[in-house]
Amino acid sequence: MELSEILRVRREKLAELQDAGNDPFKIVKYNKTHNTKQIIDNFDEMEGTTVSVAGRLMSKRDMGKVTFSDLQDREGRIQLYIRLNEIGEEVYTQVKKYDIGDIVGVKGEVFKTRKGEISIKVSEIILLSKSLQPLPEKWHGLKDMDLRYRQRYVDLIVNPEVKNTFIIRSNIIKSIRKFLDDRGYIEVDTPILNTIPGGAAARPFVTHHNTLDIDMYLRIATELHLKRLIVGGLEKVYEMGRIFRNEGMSIKHNPEFTTIELYEAYTDYKGMMELTEQMIANVAQEVLGTTKIVYQGEEIDLTPPWNRMTMIESIKKFANVDFENITTDEEARKVAKELKVHVEDKHTRGEIINLIFEEYVEGHLVQPTFITDYPVEVSPLAKRKPDNPALTERFELFITRREMANAFSELNDPIDQKERFIKQVEAREAGDEEANMMDDDFINALEYGMPPTGGLGIGIDRLVMLLTDSYSIRDVLLFPTMKPKD
C-alpha cells in the first residue's frame, strides 16, 4: 500500500537514522532528574541549575540557528531553547529533522527567556523514540469522537482535559480504598467467571470453559460471593472491580463497568446510608477540595446529611398519589392507568409502585437523595421491614437524576431467600431473562447463619462522571466498548 507523503517522509527519516547507526528504537533507558512541573513550580530555586527531562515534542519554532520547542511529559510542558552554538553543528542538524511527536531526552540549564517563559537551555539532546504518525492539529486537538475512543492514546496526547479526567478517576479510587481501609475493611477478589450469575437483575455474557466443557457467565454483580464471606466471618469486606452486563449501551451504560460493593456485619441500611454520604463527601473533599460541585451546569451540594424520603412519600410528593391508601394489586393498576404508566396484568402493587417511581420521581432527584423502603417484589435480596413485610430495608441514592448507589439490610433468612429465588426462577421461566437464577450454595451459606449485615453498591463510573463533570460514561472509560470498524 502506498503511503501518503507525510508518512513516507517520517519513515525515510527513521531509515536514515538507522543507516547512520543512530536507531532510536535501540535506546533502552534515559535518566531524568525532574519532570516539567517540578521545574515550573520551583523555578526560583532551580534557576541556573542543570536538569534532564524527557517527553514528547509538541511544537517547533525553527528560527534558523535557534529552535524553540515544547516538551510535554505527564505533568505538563516546558519550552526548550536549542541553540546551534550550544550543541554543535552535528547535533543541531539532527534536531532540525526532529518531528512533532518525537520523544526526546534533554539536559540543560533552567532559565527564563526575555519574554519571561521558563525554559531549558539545551546542552544535550537525544532522540529516544521516533513518531511515524503525525499528531492532530495543535489548537483544535482531536475532536472526532470515534477516533478519540478508538485511539485513546492520541486523545491523551493532545487533549489535556482527558488526561486530567483519568488522573482524577485514579485519585477517586485511591480515596475510596483509603476511606474503607481506615475503617477496618478488607479488600477481596471474587470470581469473575461464574457458573451461576447472581446478585442483580441483568442478562449475563456467556462464555465456555473448554476443559470442564461447561458454559460460564461473566459476573453481573459481586454480591452473593461477598455475602458468603460475611458468613465466613470476615465481617467487613469490599471489592472494587469490573462487572459485565449484556445490555444496551447509552450515555450512562457500558457493557463492562466498575462497581464497588461492600458489606459490614452488625449494621443495617441506615448504617450504609451514613457511610455512603460520609464516603462520597470525603472523596469529593479529598480529590476536588470541596463538597459543592457543578455537574453539567447544575450546582450539586454533597455536604452531608442528604435528603431522605421513602419511595411512597416521594410518589405522594411528585405524583400526588398516596399508596398508603392503596392496598390491592387491582387498585394499584387502576392508579397506574390514571397516571398513564404502562402496567401489565401480572404486575403487583409493589412492582407498580416502582414503575410509577421511575416515571414520576427519578427526574426530580437532582440533589443527593436517599429513596428508602423499596417494595419486596423488586428487592429479592433485601431484608423486609419488621413492621411492614411488603417493604424492604433498602435505599437507592440518586444524584443528578441518576442512580448512584443501592444498599440494603441484607436478607439473612435462608427460608425467605429460597422462596424469593423460586419467585425469580418462575419469572425467568415466564420469559424474564433478567430474573435471578437459583443459587443453592448461597442458600446453604445462609443456612449456616449470616449476621445482620448492611451492604452497599456504588457505580464507580457514574461517581467519576459526577466528580469530573463528564457528560458520557465513555468519557470516564479509557477504552469504552466499540464496535469493530469492519
Added chain:
RNA sequence: GCACCAUUAGCUCAGUUGGCUAGAGCACCUGACUCUUAAUCAGGGUGUCCGGGGUUCGAGUCCCUGAUGGUGCACCA
C-alpha cells in the same frame, strides 16, 4: 431495536441550484532567519469526497443500500 444527524487531505473544517482540474488553516516538503511562543517570510497540495449500487451528458452534492460514530427514545431494579 427505532428515529434524526454526521462521515471531504494526517488533523480541524468549507464546498452555493448537480457543472469545468475538489478548497482553507494547521501539519508536512524546499529555502531565509541566533529570544520565538498560533513565530514570521517566499514557494510547493500530499485526496478511496466512508463502502456498494443507481439516476444523469455530468454526482462530494440527488435516490437506494450497507458500515461506523454521535444524540434522543426504547432496553437497563
